[in-house]
Each structure stands twice: as C-alpha cells, then as structure tokens.
Amino acid sequence: MADPGFWNDQESARKVIDELKPLKATIVPVEQLLAQCEDLDVLLDLAVEEEDAGTLGEVAAGLRKLSTQLDRVELMTLLNGPMDSHDCYFSIHAGAGGTESCDWAEMLMRMYLRYFEREGYKVEEIDRSDGEEAGIRSVTLFVKGSYAYGYLSCERGVHRLVRISPFDANKRRHTSFAAVDVVPEIEDIQIEVDWDKDVREDTYRASGAGGQHVNKTSSAIRLTHLPTNIVVQCQSQRSQHQNRATARKMLAARLYQYEQERRDAQLAKLYGDKGEIAWGSQIRSYVLDDRRVKDHRTLEETSDVDAVLDGDIQAYIDSQLRHRASKR
Numbered sequence: 001m002a003d004p005g006f007w008n009d010q011e012s013a014r015k016v017i018d019e020l021k022p023l024k025a026t027i028v029p030v031e032q033l034l035a036q037c038e039d040l041d042v043l044l045d046l047a048v049e050e051e052d053a054g055t056l057g058e059v060a061a062g063l064r065k066l067s068t069q070l071d072r073v074e075l076m077t078l079l080n081g082p083m084d085s086h087d088c089y090f091s092i093h094a095g096a097g098g099t100e101s102c103d104w105a106e107m108l109m110r111m112y113l114r115y116f117e118r119e120g121y122k123v124e125e126i127d128r129s130d131g132e133e134a135g136i137r138s139v140t141l142f143v144k145g146s147y148a149y150g151y152l153s154c155e156r157g158v159h160r161l162v163r164i165s166p167f168d169a170n171k172r173r174h175t176s177f178a179a180v181d182v183v184p185e186i187e188d189i190q191i192e193v194d195w196d197k198d199v200r201e202d203t204y205r206a207s208g209a210g211g212q213h214v215n216k217t218s219s220a221i222r223l224t225h226l227p228t229n230i231v232v233q234c235q236s237q238r239s240q241h242q243n244r245a246t247a248r249k250m251l252a253a254r255l256y257q258y259e260q261e262r263r264d265a266q267l268a269k270l271y272g273d274k275g276e277i278a279w280g281s282q283i284r285s286y287v288l289d290d291r292r293v294k295d296h297r298t299l300e301e302t303s304d305v306d307a308v309l310d311g312d313i314q315a316y317i318d319s320q321l322r323h324r325a326s327k328r
Helices: 010-050 053-076 099-119 148-155 240-271 305-309 314-327
Strands: 088-094 122-130 136-144 157-164 173-184 199-204 220-225 230-234 282-287 292-295
Touching: 010 053, 053 314, 088 099, 088 148, 099 122, 099 136, 099 157, 099 173, 099 305, 099 314, 122 230, 136 148, 148 173, 148 314, 173 240, 199 240, 220 240, 230 240, 282 305, 292 305, 292 314
Parallel strands: 157 282
Antiparallel strands: 088 136, 088 173, 122 136, 157 173, 199 220, 220 230, 282 292
16 A cells, blocks of 8 residues: 555555455454563553552453453454455345334434444435334435444344333333344445336435435435335435435345345255344344343343443344354
C-alpha cells in the first residue's frame, strides 16, 4: 500500500484492502494483548519488589480484563467463513399481531442499535416502514464494522416476546414475534441477474427523516425479483440513482444468500440436519414478567432482561459461535 502506484488500479487496490481488513482485525487485537501482557509483567515485578499490595491488586484486575479480551480474540478464530469479515444488511420484520409486534420490532431495533454503539459499528438506515399506531413494521440497516456479518449472523431468526401488554386495557399477557435477517455485503457477487426481464422496479415517495425533498419526489426504489419474489427497498438517499444502486447491491446479496440457503437445505435433507437454516425457527424468548431471556439453540439464559434490551447481547452471540463450531 505504500507503493506510489498502489492506487493506479482502483479495483485491484480495493481487493487488497478488502483482504487486509480481516487480517488487521485479527492481528491488531493480538498485538494489543501482547503489549498488555508486557505491561502487566513489568507492573508485577514492581509490586513484588516493593511489596505493594495496591499494585498487586491492579495486576489482578488487569489479568481479569486480559482474560476477557483473550476469550474474545479466541472467538474470532471461529469467524472463518468466507463472508464473516464482511459488512452486512441487517433487517427486522414485525410478525403477525399488529401493534404488539410492531412495538416489539422497534424494541429489538433499539436493542441492536445500542449493541452496535457498544461495539463501534457504523450504521446507516436503508429502509423503514412504521407501524400504523406504534413501532415499526420493518427496518433495514447497513452495518459496517469488523466481522459485522460473522457476529450478527448469529442473531438471524425469530425473536419471541412475552409480556403484560401496555396496549391492552385489561393488562393481559401477550406474545409477539419479530424476525431478524442478516445478509453479507458482497462487492463482487457472481450472480447473473437479468435486470430488464427478471426484476420489476417501482418508485415511490420516501417517508420519514430527510426534510421536504423526500416527500416531493419519487426517489425511493423497490425492486422485485420475479423468479424468487425477493423484494428489496431503499429510500436512504435523496437521489433515485443512488437508491437504485444500493437496492441492486442488496438484491444481489439476497439472491446470493438464497442460493446458499437452497444448497444448505439440500445438504440438510441428505444429512438429517433439521432446522439449521433457522430463518423460520424461534431462536430466543424474552419473557419480561418472569424476568428471563433464553436462547433456545444454546440454552444461554439470564434474568437481567433490562441489560439485554439495552444491548448487552454479546454472551448470546458468543455462545452461538461456540455452538456452531461444535456442530461443524
């Protein structure tokens, strides 16, 4: 990259950077761990030499923190799929149930936005459809960061909420469902798409934030892939051209995932592996009145519901990574 002619070939340079990104994401944390180990070693020698109990306490606290960081680095070695290092499109869809499910979908979006903030991911809202009374019917986010797809693919599936409904005057217990879908962003997807024959394009006026412009022009784009009935939408940009380009990238990524899942389904029939694809299966229950969040794949469970809904979900992602690795 230091070569003066590196950027002369933009496509080649981008491929090198894409290959370098996951390597740096692994090497940098290891280098940081080694540096911390050296610092703690020096601090330990000093504490022993001066018989300083306070400094020994600092070393012990540093070792505990180091152990936690080491666990995270070890987990990264499980992110070895061909798409795990990629950025991703992250979608939430409310299930049947009207206002209840739309409100639950919005609660999930808040939970994930808090998680993204904790992990330093950059997030862009691509498309959003609000509920009639409250919440959201669906939202699609573009999430950019180290191993975004690898980690967030652990969240793909149906999420179930059980609570005393705030929308029910009789304060009855309600169950709501929302589905999470995650698709990797892939720049060079080998998917043949006949954009003229197989894809229907509809334009419409964007809604939500963006000022007066979004309400005056039909800049939002909806693409429907007719052979598979896969639909994508984009309204994040003011330009129809930009929205069309983003929507085409999303559609290509979804078609790639569609082909992968179809092959996975065929393998599942051969090997008897039921339910592994998991889009239609319930993966986690959030039971608010019983103060319990339980993952049905890994049996990871906690009573700290508030922390989970505030974005503290890394334990569930980590346990699913280990679960996947054990099944491989």
